[in-house]
Amino acid sequence: MSYKVTIQPSGRSFQAEAGTTILEAADEAGIKLPHACQNGACGACEGRVLSGTVDYGEYQESLLTDFDKEEGLALFCAAKPLSDLVIEAWEIEEETIHEATTVQARVARMEKLCHDVMGLWLEVADAGKFSFLPGQYVDFLLEDGQRRSFSMASAPGADLLEFHVRHVPGGFFTDRVFNSMKVGDALTLNGPLGTFFLRDTNRPVVFVAGGTGFAPVKSIMDKVMAGELKRPMTLFWGARQVRDLYLPQLPAGWDGAQAQFSFVPVISEPGPGDDWSGATGYVHQAVLAQVPNLAECDVYVCGAPVMVEAARRDFLARGLPREHFHADAYTFQSASA
Ligand SMILES: Cc1cc2nc3c(=O)[nH]c(=O)nc-3n(C[C@H](O)[C@H](O)[C@H](O)COP(=O)(O)OP(=O)(O)OC[C@H]3O[C@@H](n4cnc5c(N)ncnc54)[C@H](O)[C@@H]3O)c2cc1C
Ligand code: FES
The missing domain is CATH 2.40.30.10 (Translation factors)
Known part of the structure; x- marks a missing residue:
């Protein structure tokens, strides 16, 4: 048995076999929807079910509350259709994904x-x-x-x-x-x-990295720095202690070379030997404290799931539209392998 899934606002549709997730079925039909972990742990695939019913599947409960479900939200990497559906989702241009x-x-x-x-x-x-x-x-x-x-x-x-x-x-x-x-x-x-890549918009960009969450930001910035920086970009990079911030000279160098780029290192637990006068606390809280126009930005968050989840919750509460929040949560594979 299969169900018809129609995407709004594009109006495109695809068939989903019973028992397949919306994300899998879309992918099989050649339609790319945003995603990252693919196991209900990061929120990157969240979208809205406008009509029809779904089995919400398995996911981290804090990512999708009963209230969210009443609002029509679902995680498309976990949700399986139980009827024909109309969903709201932002498709990714096919030609951009390899x-x-x-x-x-x-x-x-x-x-x-x-x-x-x-x-x-x-x-x-x-x-x-x-x-x-x-x-x-x-x-x-x-x-x-x-x-x-x-x-x-x-x-x-x-x-x-x-x-x-x-x-x-x-x-x-x-x-x-x-x-x-x-x-x-x-x-x-x-x-x-994954779909953690820079979207081509005019909005200012806020990168939020925890630990090695810096890696994909470096990949993006290596490309950006090879051309012209056309909009403001700020990197907040969080680590526990100063010794955990590896390669800080790289973003500091981007900051020095590009007027539109700013680097804010954030240390959550400065060690006794750390001579630290910069931002302290959780990295996403530094963003909330220092970015007054957050709701007008594109935000890219990468690192530990707990950090991604806190950022998502608090940034959306600050008015950031869901479709402007992009994340890769570093979930562990061993539990699901
Ligand atoms: C999309 C994505 C991108 C990622 N990119 C990076 C990256 O660029 N750099 C990077 O360092 N990591 C990254 N990670 C996390 C990385 O995949 C895991 O740390 C890695 O799988 C651990 O593998 P392992 O075999 O050494 O540990 P496992 O044998 O899988 O785990 C051993 C034990 O440690 C726990 N564990 C596993 N991973 C972690 C962790 N990260 N933190 C705390 N406890 C853990 C497990 O639950 C288990 O109990 C990424 C994860 C995802 C989902
Ligand atoms: S891709 Fe669905 S929750 Fe991570």
Whole structure:
């Protein structure tokens, strides 16, 4: 059995087999809807059900309250149609998204960027086959069918693909990166994935990164800095202590080179040795304190799920339209693999 799903405002429609999520069915029909984690943990795929009924599926309850459901909201990576539907969603222009493909790569360079972040540079075999938009991520395909997601930190066209890998002690993949991986090792990647890329609008941009959430912002900024910066952009980069802010000289350099770019580092728990006079507290709260026109901005948030969720809740409450909030939540794959 299948149901017809019609998208507003575009009026396009597609068929969804019973038991398939709205996101999967749209993708099968060649229609790209915003998404990131694809497991109900980040809110990137949220849209509105204007008519019809859905099974809301499995998702993090704090992302979709009973009130949200009464308002017609659903997470399209989890919701499955139970009838024909009319939904409200913002489609992504097909030509901007590259099809995901599986490619082989070799470790070309490794460098510790701080006490728990490894810079990893990969040489992709047949690099011409692999294209991506700055800000997207790939899955590393591991033994036993496990996958681990990491965002590209380099811009498309760079000789090597750059990644910033935070060590999760005891982690299946990141233990290997920190303890045994070496130059020349082979890796298999599947991507590009996700819809965390810069939308072409005239609105000011606010980037909010937590820890290695800086990686996709760097990918975007490497591309932006190669051209002309046409609108104000501010990066708020949050870390626990000063030693966790790896590569701070990069955004500080963008700040110095471009009048329209500002960098605000935010430290949540300055250590005893940290000589810190900058912003303190949670990074999304620094945004609320320092960006009076937040509702008029495009906001890109990337990092730990708890940070993304808090930002989403508080920024929407401040009047930011849902469709101007873009996020990649660094959810863990091991639980669902
Ligand atoms: C779209 C996306 C993009 C991502 N991009 C990046 C990136 O650019 N850089 C980066 O460093 N990370 C990124 N992550 C997070 C990264 O995928 C995980 O940290 C990684 O999967 C951990 O793999 P592992 O095999 O080492 O740990 P696992 O073996 O999967 O986990 C071991 C234990 O640690 C817990 N755990 C797993 N990951 C984390 C974590 N991140 N924080 C705290 N506890 C954890 C697990 O629940 C488990 O108990 C991204 C995640 C997503 C979804
Ligand atoms: S909650 Fe649906 S893509 Fe993350």
